[in-house]
Amino acid sequence: MAEPAAELATSLADFLEKTPPDTTLRVGSLAVTNPYGRLILDESDIRLPCDSQGCAGKGELQFAHTSDSTYLTGGKWKFDFVTYTCRNCQNKRKVFALAALLDSSGFSGSVMKLGEIPAFGPQVPARVITLIGPDREIFLKGRRSENHGLGIGAFGYYRRVVENQKTRIIQEMAKVAKKLGAPESDLRLFEVAVKETQFSLAIDKIKAAIPSALRIDGHNPLTLLHDALSDGLHARSDEECLEYAREIRLVLTELAERMAQVLKENSELRDAVSKLLARASKKTSSAVEPQ
Numbered sequence: 001m002a003e004p005a006a007e008l009a010t011s012l013a014d015f016l017e018k019t020p021p022d023t024t025l026r027v028g029s030l031a032v033t034n035p036y037g038r039l040i041l042d043e044s045d046i047r048l049p050c051d052s053q054g055c056a057g058k059g060e061l062q063f064a065h066t067s068d069s070t071y072l073t074g075g076k077w078k079f080d081f082v083t084y085t086c087r088n089c090q091n092k093r094k095v096f097a098l099a100a101l102l103d104s105s106g107f108s109g110s111v112m113k114l115g116e117i118p119a120f121g122p123q124v125p126a127r128v129i130t131l132i133g134p135d136r137e138i139f140l141k142g143r144r145s146e147n148h149g150l151g152i153g154a155f156g157y158y159r160r161v162v163e164n165q166k167t168r169i170i171q172e173m174a175k176v177a178k179k180l181g182a183p184e185s186d187l188r189l190f191e192v193a194v195k196e197t198q199f200s201l202a203i204d205k206i207k208a209a210i211p212s213a214l215r216i217d218g219h220n221p222l223t224l225l226h227d228a229l230s231d232g233l234h235a236r237s238d239e240e241c242l243e244y245a246r247e248i249r250l251v252l253t254e255l256a257e258r259m260a261q262v263l264k265e266n267s268e269l270r271d272a273v274s275k276l277l278a279r280a281s282k283k284t285s286s287a288v289e290p291q
Helices: 012-018 126-147 151-164 166-179 184-195 199-206 221-229 238-288
Strands: 023-027 031-033 039-041 046-049 060-065 077-086 093-102 109-117
Touching: 012 023, 012 046, 012 109, 039 077, 039 093, 046 077, 126 151, 126 166, 126 238, 151 166, 151 221, 151 238, 166 184, 166 199, 166 221, 166 238, 184 199, 199 221, 221 238
Parallel strands: none
Antiparallel strands: 023 109, 031 039, 046 060, 060 077, 077 093, 093 109
């Protein structure tokens, strides 16, 4: 077993939330006393993103300790699986595989994170998940590969997502164009592009119809994605694939954010106008009512 690390985590919760697997830290309050006077692993809530249907987009939420208590004995390593469940949806779980070594006296000690499910890593924005739809799991595999520095794997997964969902992406762009008042001629171009099997030809058909609100630094986001994907894996090193994979993810994320923002703004504007008109109508009706 690895020697206890000298670095100190502020709390066990902080360690679980922010530390990747294969890391050992000392924790000042590793243990607490249960109602029977036994020393157990601290069971305080932790805060994590939750991607369940009812929680997506709400940021970090409280997760409660829901597994059996982990009993600790000073000077002895304890191995256990610890489960936390989202307090909001009561469904999403996070499981950690831990090794804990309580000091011979007191409540401090060392803890090692052996692994966790779902995997450690940055949260994928809910808007990206919505955009890619059925390929959510493939995208998440790409994100995990990217987190672990596996460039060829990450690039391959992201390429599959873009190629599989190109029709869906173009359809979502068409919705944005329609919301922004694009002419019928432009909307027909999107309809033609959706039926095109070759990505490059689909991009060429709608290159002049893509709203400026969706252009990234003035560039067509679909062209950026296609150019990044077109060379194939054989021509690149793992390091180069990792760089390309990151760029593909960032462009896809920015495109999803921009599309969602435009649709949200229009939705909010319609709601605001409807409420204002309803209030005005109510005032008018009150003013003409007989006394």
